[in-house]
Amino acid sequence: MKLLIDTHAVIWFITEDKKLPEKTRRIIENIDNNCYVSIASYWEIAIKQSLGRLDLNSDLEKIFRIIEETGFEVLPITVNQILENAKLNFHHQDPFDRIIIAQAIYENLSIVTKDEQFRNYKVPLVWEK
Helix, strand or coil: CEEEECHHHHHHHHCCCCCCCHHHHHHHHCCCCEEEEEHHHHHHHHHHHHCCCCCCCCCHHHHHHHHHHCCCEEECCCHHHHHHHHHCCCCCCCHHHHHHHHHHHHHCCEEECCCHHHHHCCCCEECCC
């Protein structure tokens, strides 16, 4: 399975937060699955931390290094994904979530997310409790 890990799931994964269900953690850890993190998630983490809305008790470089060390591949944002984003209905106003959804649709990825609003789009979701 090819998985795009939503920002909150990435944070919960690297911090071993119990908000990430154990079944979902095992899916992410399964070596048969290819896991991706959008560059938009890196940007979102940086913005939220700089605004004081996210405290990971570490500097950004270390956080990004930890994400990299998990083996997740960074998914860049391409022009075609932006064009896909422009086609999306506005069920969801968050620009980071919208580009993650567009990337998943364009790249044929399933999204690991708890966000119920993602169900409004034609994209496979993964969240096992």
